[in-house]
Amino acid sequence: MNEAYITKISAELALESRKIRSAVELLEQDATIPFIARYRKEATGSLDEVVLTRIRDRLNQLTELNARRETILNSLEKHGHLTEDLNQKVLAAETLAVLEDIYLPFRPKRRTRATVAREKGLEPLAQMILSQQGIDPEKAATAFVDPEKGVETVSDALSGARDIIAETVNENGEARERLRTLFFTKGILQCRVATDMEAKGAKYRDYFQWAEPVATAPSHRVLAMRRGEKEDILNLTLAPDEVEALGILETLFIRTDGEDAAQVREAVIDGYRRLLMPAMETETRLAIKERADAEAIAVFAENLRHLLLSPPLGAKRVMGVDPGFRTGCKIVCLDAQGKLLHHETIFPHQSQRQREAAMETAKSLCERFEIQAVGVGNGTAGRETEAFFKSISFKEPIPVVQVNESGASIYSASEAAREEFPELDLTVRGAISIGRRLMDPLSELVKIDPKSIGVGQYQHDVDQTELKKALDDTVISCVNGVGVDLNRASTQLLTYVSGLGPQLAKHIVAYRNENGPFFSRQILKKVPRLGPKAFEQCAGFLRIPEAENPLDASAVHPESYPVVESMAADLACTVTDLIREPALRQRIDIHRYVTDTIGLPTLTDILAELAKPGRDPRKKLETVAFAEGIDKISDLATGLKLPGIVTNVTAFGAFVDIGVHQDGLVHISELSDRFVKTPSEVVSVNQPVTVTVLDVDIERNRISLSMKTTPGRRIPPPEKPKNKKAPAPKKPVPEPFNNPFAEAFKKRN
Numbered sequence: 171m172n173e174a175y176i177t178k179i180s181a182e183l184a185l186e187s188r189k190i191r192s193a194v195e196l197l198e199q200d201a202t203i204p205f206i207a208r209y210r211k212e213a214t215g216s217l218d219e220v221v222l223t224r225i226r227d228r229l230n231q232l233t234e235l236n237a238r239r240e241t242i243l244n245s246l247e248k249h250g251h252l253t254e255d256l257n258q259k260v261l262a263a264e265t266l267a268v269l270e271d272i273y274l275p276f277r278p279k280r281r282t283r284a285t286v287a288r289e290k291g292l293e294p295l296a297q298m299i300l301s302q303q304g305i306d307p308e309k310a311a312t313a314f315v316d317p318e319k320g321v322e323t324v325s326d327a328l329s330g331a332r333d334i335i336a337e338t339v340n341e342n343g344e345a346r347e348r349l350r351t352l353f354f355t356k357g358i359l360q361c362r363v364a365t366d367m368e369a370k371g372a373k374y375r376d377y378f379q380w381a382e383p384v385a386t387a388p389s390h391r392v393l394a395m396r397r398g399e400k401e402d403i404l405n406l407t408l409a410p411d412e413v414e415a416l417g418i419l420e421t422l423f424i425r426t427d428g429e430d431a432a433q434v435r436e437a438v439i440d441g442y443r444r445l446l447m448p449a450m451e452t453e454t455r456l457a458i459k460e461r462a463d464a465e466a467i468a469v470f471a472e473n474l475r476h477l478l479l480s481p482p483l484g485a486k487r488v489m490g491v492d493p494g495f496r497t498g499c500k501i502v503c504l505d506a507q508g509k510l511l512h513h514e515t516i517f518p519h520q521s522q523r524q525r526e527a528a529m530e531t532a533k534s535l536c537e538r539f540e541i542q543a544v545g546v547g548n549g550t551a552g553r554e555t556e557a558f559f560k561s562i563s564f565k566e567p568i569p570v571v572q573v574n575e576s577g578a579s580i581y582s583a584s585e586a587a588r589e590e591f592p593e594l595d596l597t598v599r600g601a602i603s604i605g606r607r608l609m610d611p612l613s614e615l616v617k618i619d620p621k622s623i624g625v626g627q628y629q630h631d632v633d634q635t636e637l638k639k640a641l642d643d644t645v646i647s648c649v650n651g652v653g654v655d656l657n658r659a660s661t662q663l664l665t666y667v668s669g670l671g672p673q674l675a676k677h678i679v680a681y682r683n684e685n686g687p688f689f690s691r692q693i694l695k696k697v698p699r700l701g702p703k704a705f706e707q708c709a710g711f712l713r714i715p716e717a718e719n720p721l722d723a724s725a726v727h728p729e730s731y732p733v734v735e736s737m738a739a740d741l742a743c744t745v746t747d748l749i750r751e752p753a754l755r756q757r758i759d760i761h762r763y764v765t766d767t768i769g770l771p772t773l774t775d776i777l778a779e780l781a782k783p784g785r786d787p788r789k790k791l792e793t794v795a796f797a798e799g800i801d802k803i804s805d806l807a808t809g810l811k812l813p814g815i816v817t818n819v820t821a822f823g824a825f826v827d828i829g830v831h832q833d834g835l836v837h838i839s840e841l842s843d844r845f846v847k848t849p850s851e852v853v854s855v856n857q858p859v860t861v862t863v864l865d866v867d868i869e870r871n872r873i874s875l876s877m878k879t880t881p882g883r884r885i886p887p888p889e890k891p892k893n894k895k896a897p898a899p900k901k902p903v904p905e906p907f908n909n910p911f912a913e914a915f916k917k918r919n
Contacts (some may be wrong), residue, residue: 172232172236173298174427175232175233176190176191178206178232178666179225179228179229179232179855182733183221183224183225183226183228184218184486185215185221185423186215186245188215188303189214189215189217189333190225192210192213192214192215193206193213193214193217193222193225193622194225194229195213196210196213196214197225197226197229199223199271200648200703201707202646202668202669202707203219203222203223203226203643203646203647204219204646204647204650204668204711205650205668205669205706205707205710207222208496208650208710208725208729209218209384209710209729209772211771211772211775211813212768212769212771212772216771217761218816219469219882221646223643225844225883231248235265235266235269235762236519238263238269238271238737238861239260239267242260242272242273243257243270245276245277246260246273249276249278249620249749251276256272257583259542260272261271263894265904267350267398267453268343268347269765271343271346271347272343272345274341274343275341275666280331282337283330283333283336283337284334284336284337284338286330286333287330287333287334289318289319289336290316290319290320290321290330290728291316291321291792291900292314292321292327292331292334293334294312294314294329294330294332295311295314295327295328295330295331296330296334296335296338298310298430299328299331299332299335299430299433300335300338300423300432300434301430302424302425302426302428302430302431302434304428304430305430305431305844306424306430307328307331307430307433308324308328308429311327311328311331312324312327312893313322313621314327315327316695319389319810322862326720327655330435330438332433332436332437332440333437333440333507333530334441335433335434335437335441336437336438336441336444336476337441337445338441338443338882339419339423339437339438339441339446340444340446340449342422342423342424343769345418345422345423345446345653346424346446346449346450348418348448348452348829349415349418349419349450350453352410352414352415352691353408353409353410353450353451353454354384354385354454354457355384355385356383356384356385356410356411356414357383357384357385357408357409357410357454358381358382358383358384358385358408358409358410359380359381359382359387359392359406359407359408359458360380360381360406360407360408361377361378361379361380361381361394361395361398361404361405361406362378362379362404362405363375363377363378363379363404363405364404364405365400367402367403368451371398371401371403371404373482374398374403374404377391377394377395377398377404377836378404379394380579381762382799384408384454384458387462388462388465388821389462389463389464389465389466389469389627389821390460390462390466390627390628390820390821390822391456392459392462392629392633393462393463393466393628394628396459396631397628397631397878400520403581407451407456408451408455408458409447409451412442415442416438416439416442419441419442419446420435420438420522423438424438427881431874433668435662435729437766445828446504451656453824460633462632463632463633463636463637464628464636466626466627466628466631466632466638466682466821466822467632467633467636467640467641469626469627469821469850470620470625470626470627470637470640470641471641471643471644471855472819472850473625473626473649473818473819473854473855474620474623474625474641474644474645475644476613476615476626476854476855476856476857477611477855477856478644478645478647478648478649479614479651479652479787479788480611480612480788481611481788481789481790481792482609482610482733482786482788482790482791483543483545483571483608483609483691483791484608484609484610485506485609486505486508486542486543486609487504487505487506487539487540487541487542487543488503488504488537488541488542488543488544488545488546488605488606488609489501489502489503489504489532489541489543489544489605490504490545490601490602490603490604490605490606490608490610491544491545491546491547491555491559491601491604491605492549492575492578492597492598492600492604493546493547493549493550493551493552493554493555493599494550494551494597495550495551495628496515497515497521497597498516499515499516499517499518499519499528499555500514500515500595500597500598500600500601500698501513501514501515501516501532501535501601502537502594502598502601502602502605503538503539503541504606504609505539506604506902507610508606508610508613508658510591510600510602512535512538512539513594514531514535516528516531516532517553518555518558519551519554523602524832526686529558529561529562532559532562533562533563535566536564536670537564537565541568541765542568543568543570543571543608543888544557544559544568544569544570544571545571545572545573545604545605545607545608546571546572546573546604547572547573547575547578547601547604548572548573548575548827549575550831552575553572553801554801556570556572559802561778563869565758568795569790571608571793572793572794572796573604573605573606573607574602574624574817574826574856575603575607575610575620576622576623576624576625577615577618577622577623577624578600578603578604578607578618579600579601580618580619580622581599581600581614581617581618582596582597582600582603583596583600584617584618586617586660586661586662587603587617588680603617604659610654612648612649612663612788613659613660613663614663616645616649616660616665616784617662617663619659619754620641620644620645621637621641622820623819625640625818625819625855627818627820628820628822630649635774636901641690645666646666646843647756649663649666649667649710649711650666650667650668651787652786652787653711653712653713653725653784653786654690654711654713655686655714655715656678656682656694656712656713656714657682657687657688657714658715658881659855660679661675661676661679662675662896664678664679666707666809667702667709667711667712668710668711669704669705669707669708669710670704670707670708670751671707671856674697674699674700674704674761675701676695677698677700678697679699680695681696681698682699683726687716688717689714689716689717689718689724690714690717690719690722691709691712691714691719691720691722692728694708694712702746706729709728710725710726710727710728713725713784715784719731719785720745720749721734721745721915722785723783723784724779724780724783724784725775725779725783725784726779726780726783727828730768730772730775730776733768733773733776734776735762736763736781737758737763740762741757741758748780749780749783752781755777755781758777760769760773760774762898772820777888782881792858794813794814794815794858795813796812796813796828796829797812797813797828800812800828800829800830801829801830802830802831803830803831803832803866803871803873804868805830806828806830806863806873807863808863808864808865808866808868809862809863809865810862810863811860811861811862811863812828812829812860812861812862812863813828813858813859813860814826814827814828814829814834814858814859814860814861814875815827815856815857815859816853816854816855816856816857816859817833817855818855819849819850819853819854819855820849821838821849822837822838822849823835823836823837823838823840823841823849824836824841824849824853826875828861828873828875830869830873832873833861833873834861834873834875835872835873835874835875836853836859836861836877837874838883839884840864840875840876840877840878840882841853841877841878842877843878843880843883845881849852852877853877859875859877861875861876861877862876862877862878862881863875863876864876864881864882
């Protein structure tokens with residue numbers, strides 16, 4: 171363990187170093203974040219998953235930085251460049267950018283104009299000119315004219331010397347750092363439409379003539395501009411004011427007003443335009459891309475969390491329906507565990523005769539399989555199919571729920587679906603997925619690549635490795651936060667349980683299929699390749715509702731069973747009595763059970779779990795009824811108030827399904843009567859809302875909505891608190907800065 175990392179992370183997160191150290195130790199022992207957050211609170215001081223994730227990610231960053239540092243030191247030593255001073259600079263570098271700046275002058279590079287000039291023996295001339303001791307550059311250059319070396323004239327000699335100076339300017343660490351800061355703080359992103367691309371790039375027309383500061387450009391616009399550039403629709407540039415950039419370089423490299431300084435000035439301009447500016451633009455673009463990626467990924471992960479934690483219907487007998495007009499509606503009947511009992515196709519949207527036949531079939535199947543709820547996909551013909559089922563007079567009332575089917579087609583064609591239902595048509599598999607989503611969204615959605623679920627923003631434009639890591643973290647957090655029924659979980663769901671993974675998940679399912687259901691957590695130890703470490707990590711998150719030991723159905727970890735049994739023994743009752751009788755739990759003094767390994771945080775969690783063993787943290791299912799008679803975009807009118815459900819949250823607003831097969835956008839400025847900084851403050855995926863139609867663009871298939879009491883009213887941002895301190899005395903105004911570059915660029919600008 172690197173103590174320097176502990177100290178640094180502790181300072182950055184403002185946390186005690188002992189907490190960081192304990193967390194790092196556990197991570198290095200391959201403990202998972204859900205396990206550490208839930209079952210090792212004493213060690214970490216109750217750090218939550220968010221903080222533990224930050225510690226893990228920062229630790230990885232520092233490790234990667236140190237690996238690069240070692241590589242650079244080895245290279246410097248190998249090539250004879252390493253001095254004590256350079257060694258200290260490398261060791262002191264705290265960012266990868268600074269580290270690379272230090273290494274740049276010594277890094278093996280391809281042949282450059284400066285390299286060629288040095289080969290011609292012009293290095294001494296360049297040094298004489300750069301020192302600016304008042305020499306006459308042309309006279310000095312005469313001594314370096316050598317046709318045999320390719321230096322035909324004085325002009326050739328001076329040109330080569332300037333190339334060397336330009337590269338020196340480019341490789342100067344302070345120059346790069348100051349320009350890097352300038353690009354980040356005062357750089358401007360400029361977008362222009364490419365020649366003759368106006369028609370083809372109509373969707374990017376907001377960016378045909380666009381400019382905004384790098385420092386404040388929001389993630390969605392950065393990613394949109396980059397996508398437009400990638401598609402050759404937009405031309406994108408990034409740079410600060412050139413006069414200011416060259417002014418910085420002048421202060422670093424220009425010392426006099428002589429003729430030699432004029433040569434240096436010319437080299438500085440060339441070095442900036444040819445080398446430094448492209449390098450800084452590339453670096454800044456990469457940095458703002460990383461910033462935009464991080465924001466977009468965070469939005470995606472938060473949306474995914476809300477979707478995965480959607481309220482479940484529970485273990486009910488369900489009819490799943492994949493709606494369709496011409497090809498009919500695929501219907502499946504599932505038992506309370508999601509097992510397929512029957513499938514069929516009905517045609518309720520063709521002739522009246524077929525509609526009546528479909529109605530009789532649906533009624534018969536619901537009675538035969540004792541269906542308790544109907545889940546209808548929200549795709550094509552979804553509203554019409556929902557209305558059809560609601561019109562059926564069942565013997566007993568059966569709720570009809572519209573289910574978000576995003577990604578169901580991806581699952582239908584997946585290997586997992588083919589393995590489970592090799593003989594079934596894709597659409598039948600889709601209907602099964604829709605029905606199971608109603609029963610338990612989390613269990614079904616983990617079978618689909620999160621990118622295909624439809625709650626992301628520019629998910630194909632962001633760093634795919636970082637996206638996968640964030641989404642995997644989110645799925646793991648949700649799965650372990652809810653808990654998993656060991657005897658009903660699919661291989662895909664078990665894969666995300668702490669300490670397992672694809673192979674152990676397959677072994678668990680295979681053992682279950684061969685030996686029957688688990689009746690105790692201890693039986694997990696018999697699963698091939700599931701060792702003590704994996705058992706420790708996963709056991710607390712796996713539930714066995716039918717177990718003989720009631721604690722096996724709870725989130726109490728097996729390692730804590732003895733303390734619960736001691737509590738029961740001290741009260742002369744059973745563990746079952748403790749769970750059933752609140753009065754008994756109230757008599758427990760948890761301080762009596764504190765040990766070196768179990769402290770008050772864990773004991774408090776145990777008591778809470780005994781009160782509601784294995785409780786599902788998800789909310790109860792609430793259905794949204796769309797407005798009757800509003801089925802398509804042409805039915806909408808400005809000012810209409812409608813119920814809806816949030817389907818996606820982005821950095822610029824929220825998309826809402828109002829039942830017309832096209833989600834409407836509530837812009838961030840229309841989300842609330844108060845100022846909203848980020849949409850997630852007021853809305854989340856699957857949240858029922860009431861919206862007002864602001865505008866309908868049928869040609870572009872766009873709907874603008876509002877959630878304000880008074881739609882369209884502008885809400886100004888809150889005023890910053892005024893500084894009540896006495897104003898500082900005014901500083902004397904300095905003389906105007908004599909910038910020799912200014913005149914040169916007035917005409918150009």
